[in-house]
Amino acid sequence: MSKKTDFYTPYKGPAGGWGALQSTTSHWLKSDNAVRNINTLLKTNQPHGFDCPGCAWGEKHDPSKIRFCENGAKAVNWEATSRKVDAAFMAEHSVSWLNTQSDYFLEYQGRLTEPMRYNQATDHYEAISWEQAFNHIADTLKSQANPDKVAFYTSGRASNEAAFLYQLFARAYGTNNFPDCSNMCHEASGYALISSIGIGKGTVEIEDFERTDAVFVFGQNPGTNHPRMLETLKEVVQRGGQILTFNTLKERGLERFQNPQNPIEMLTNGSKPTNTGYFCPKIGGDMAVVRGMVKVLIDLEEKAQQQGTAIFDHAFIEQHTQGLETYLEQVKNTSWDAIIEQSGLTKDEIIDAATVYAKADSAIVTWAMGITQHHHSVPTIHEMVNLLALRGNLGKPGAGACPVRGHSNVQGDRTMGINEHPSQAFLDALGKRFDFTPPQEHGLAVVDTIHAMRDGDIDVFIALGGNFAAATPDSHATADALRNCKLTVQISTKLNRSHLITGKDALILPCLGRTDIDHQEKGQQKVTVEDSFSMIHASGGVLEPLSKEQKSEPAIIAGMAAATLGNFPIDWHAAVADYNIIRDYIADVVPGFENFNQRILQDGGFYLGNSARERKWTTPAGKAICHTHVLPESILPKRARGLLTNKTLIMQTLRSHDQYNTTIYGMNDRYRGIKGERKVVFINPADLQRLGFTEGQTVTLRSLWDDEVERKVSGFKLVPYSIPAGNIAAYYPETNPLVPLDSRGEFSDTPTSKSIAIEMEAFEDSTIHLNAV
Numbered sequence: 006m007s008k009k010t011d012f013y014t015p016y017k018g019p020a021g022g023w024g025a026l027q028s029t030t031s032h033w034l035k036s037d038n039a040v041r042n043i044n045t046l047l048k049t050n051q052p053h054g055f056d057c058p059g060c061a062w063g064e065k066h067d068p069s070k071i072r073f074c075e076n077g078a079k080a081v082n083w084e085a086t087s088r089k090v091d092a093a094f095m096a097e098h099s100v101s102w103l104n105t106q107s108d109y110f111l112e113y114q115g116r117l118t119e120p121m122r123y124n125q126a127t128d129h130y131e132a133i134s135w136e137q138a139f140n141h142i143a144d145t146l147k148s149q150a151n152p153d154k155v156a157f158y159t160s161g162r163a164s165n166e167a168a169f170l171y172q173l174f175a176r177a178y179g180t181n182n183f184p185d186c187s188n189m190c191h192e193a194s195g196y197a198l199i200s201s202i203g204i205g206k207g208t209v210e211i212e213d214f215e216r217t218d219a220v221f222v223f224g225q226n227p228g229t230n231h232p233r234m235l236e237t238l239k240e241v242v243q244r245g246g247q248i249l250t251f252n253t254l255k256e257r258g259l260e261r262f263q264n265p266q267n268p269i270e271m272l273t274n275g276s277k278p279t280n281t282g283y284f285c286p287k288i289g290g291d292m293a294v295v296r297g298m299v300k301v302l303i304d305l306e307e308k309a310q311q312q313g314t315a316i317f318d319h320a321f322i323e324q325h326t327q328g329l330e331t332y333l334e335q336v337k338n339t340s341w342d343a344i345i346e347q348s349g350l351t352k353d354e355i356i357d358a359a360t361v362y363a364k365a366d367s368a369i370v371t372w373a374m375g376i377t378q379h380h381h382s383v384p385t386i387h388e389m390v391n392l393l394a395l396r397g398n399l400g401k402p403g404a405g406a407c408p409v410r411g412h413s414n415v416q417g418d419r420t421m422g423i424n425e426h427p428s429q430a431f432l433d434a435l436g437k438r439f440d441f442t443p444p445q446e447h448g449l450a451v452v453d454t455i456h457a458m459r460d461g462d463i464d465v466f467i468a469l470g471g472n473f474a475a476a477t478p479d480s481h482a483t484a485d486a487l488r489n490c491k492l493t494v495q496i497s498t499k500l501n502r503s504h505l506i507t508g509k510d511a512l513i514l515p516c517l518g519r520t521d522i523d524h525q526e527k528g529q530q531k532v533t534v535e536d537s538f539s540m541i542h543a544s545g546g547v548l549e550p551l552s553k554e555q556k557s558e559p560a561i562i563a564g565m566a567a568a569t570l571g572n573f574p575i576d577w578h579a580a581v582a583d584y585n586i587i588r589d590y591i592a593d594v595v596p597g598f599e600n601f602n603q604r605i606l607q608d609g610g611f612y613l614g615n616s617a618r619e620r621k622w623t624t625p626a627g628k629a630i631c632h633t634h635v636l637p638e639s640i641l642p643k644r645a646r647g648l649l650t651n652k653t654l655i656m657q658t659l660r661s662h663d664q665y666n667t668t669i670y671g672m673n674d675r676y677r678g679i680k681g682e683r684k685v686v687f688i689n690p691a692d693l694q695r696l697g698f699t700e701g702q703t704v705t706l707r708s709l710w711d712d713e714v715e716r717k718v719s720g721f722k723l724v725p726y727s728i729p730a731g732n733i734a735a736y737y738p739e740t741n742p743l744v745p746l747d748s749r750g751e752f753s754d755t756p757t758s759k760s761i762a763i764e765m766e767a768f769e770d771s772t773i774h775l776n777a778v
Contacts, residue, residue, distance in 0.1 A: 088115025152179030160471030161415025224375020228258015
């Protein structure tokens with residue numbers, strides 16, 4: 006058997022279908038709670054159930070349908086396991102030994118069930134009471150001379166109620182240090198949209214996909230990352246709409262989809278297309294694609310003017326935009342040679358895409374992290390907004406900007422005030438409602454927090470969920486930073502890498518998951534989340550917790566806050582006894598949440614609203630701002646450009662299909678044909694030949710950056726794949742050590758995990774090395 010067929014066989018089926026059912030069944034059985042979890046899955050995304058702990062894609066309200074996808078089922082079964090990680094488990098396994106294990110092994114061990122403290126002398130975690138844990142955190146926080154020596158990290162899975170309490174606790178304590186998972190994913194979207202249309206959220210509702218003439222899908226792989234979107238895309242194509250996809254790799258979910266809930270498709274093994282045109286730009290070439298489309302539209306507009314018609318929406322441009330003339334002049338001055346070189350598409354392909362846009366009366370532009378993790382991500386999104394503005398595709402039915410967020414409440418966390426750069430309006434409202442003066446100085450985001458921990462400027466790191474050590478760039482630098490802290494606190498559902506990269510002192514605080522029933526003094530509680538379409542949903546768990554020692558995230562936050570601050574600025578324990586109290590606080594502070602407790606009772610939730618959708622532009626000019634940028638000379642930051650050779654490749658990190666963010670559900674990537682392996686590199690066959698490598702060969706990857714640090718990972722196997730020449734792709738977190746800490750996006754400071762300069766060399770050692778840090 007060849008090296009190829011040992012772990013790689015091209016996948017021939019559609020996305021979804023029988024493959025998804027088989028995978029769902031496998032993960033259901035692996036949960037060790039198979040019978041109970043049938044009912045659990047049926048409650049996913051239902052009015053009287055819980056919101057999926059996976060992605061933030063929205064739902065049309067239809068309780069008659071099953072509302073979970075394959076990867077949602079993985080997330081639910083992964084969380085609703087009967088396996089436990091307690092002090093007895095930790096007594097058997099040292100932290101050093103656990104840190105040599107794979108990320109899959111760690112989370113597979115089960116749910117965390119009791120609070121524990123790391124004993125550096127024995128290298129083991131040991132049981133600790135909740136009272137001891139809270140008092141220890143409080144004593145450490147109160148001993149800090151400066152509140153800014155503490156960082157409060159947040160994962161996008163935290164509920165609105167938990168996020169609001171968390172930011173209130175931290176600001177009452179005295180800091181705006183809120184590194185957040187959004188700093189590493191959609192920060193560019195937020196910055197670009199706020200500076201363009203005055204609000205950092207998409208303007209599209211889920212129903213707009215039923216009305217649109219055309220959808221332009223940039224830099225995303227919904228088949229793996231938000232599979233429920235596939236049904237939406239398929240429906241657009243079925244009713245005659247256009248779906249144009251721009252993605253560096255050929256991804257099965259963007260090609261064809263078989264709905265597991267459609268009996269005819271399943272029985273006939275049929276499937277439906279999810280696009281009407283598929284384009285493969287180079288990594289980071291999307292800005293050039295859009296620039297080229299606008300260049301074509303200018304020509305079409307000039308021809309239309311000669312015939313007394315128009316391509317541009319001049320009424321919208323005149324009334325609602327500022328800066329478009331300057332931008333169009335910049336487009337005219339951009340050469341086709343530059344556009345073609347950077348985009349990797351032909352002029353004819355770009356003309357075809359622009360023609361579809363010109364003929365559409367309404368159009369949606371949607372994107373994800375394939376757009377947001379580059380040095381020029383903000384200019385790229387500005388370019389997309391300008392494209393929408395030209396034909397008035399902002400603030401009208403069936404049209405708009407649609408960033409697709411990752412974690413199920415990452416957008417809601419921002420709405421609740423998890424922001425190192427809070428608006429003055431939010432701080433004023435918070436201070437007025439709770440009668441204190443919140444800190445006014447901006448805090449630290451993720452990358453700056455890592456620097457501050459390394460430099461001794463952050464002593465305490467508290468993480469509300471997530472897996473900071475595995476999610477962040479430059480893994481060894483991040484590990485050094487965490488180990489330099491006096492105390493690290495992880496509020497978590499399952500064991501992960503971040504529990505093993507400890508400060509000098511460390512705590513694990515086990516929390517309830519989205520599937521767990523939340524019992525508090527006033528009865529069972531529900532929380533709320535916000536999806537990518539600004540819909541607010543209630544979520545209530547359906548499973549009894551595995552342990553009485555597991556607490557809800559709001560209860561853990563209240564315990565820390567009460568021990569540290571007493572009853573300032575609220576009675577923390579009273580708020581947690583009844584989450585209606587927390588929601589009343591939110592309604593008093595955050596616009597759009599009036600009558601919060603009443604509105605979440607309606608099936609399907611409620612729409613938070615979007616000013617730009619109503620063509621109310623909360624920008625300084627009171628209009629949509631059309632920003633002008635020069636097409637970048639290179640997609641790479643300057644600190645990598647001077648090191649490039651003819652052997653340099655540009656790498657993007659990505660997820661496998663058995664993965665959600667840093668959570669590894671299994672070792673397969675079905676749609677890409679990978680089985681039982683994660684250390685792979687997807688590469689164009691021409692590059693294999695040009696560089697003298699062979700299919701299946703094992704290599705070392707080394708990233709290029711002009712500092713004294715050697716960043717490399719080894720033991721990766723080469724897989725020929727449909728990807729542009731000069732580009733490669735590999736999974737994270739295995740390749741996160743290659744992303745330099747200071748390789749950041751312009752304006753957003755997002756790590757540039759989708760555009761890293763790489764060189765490869767043969768790896769002779771046959772031993773498989775884990776990249777544990």
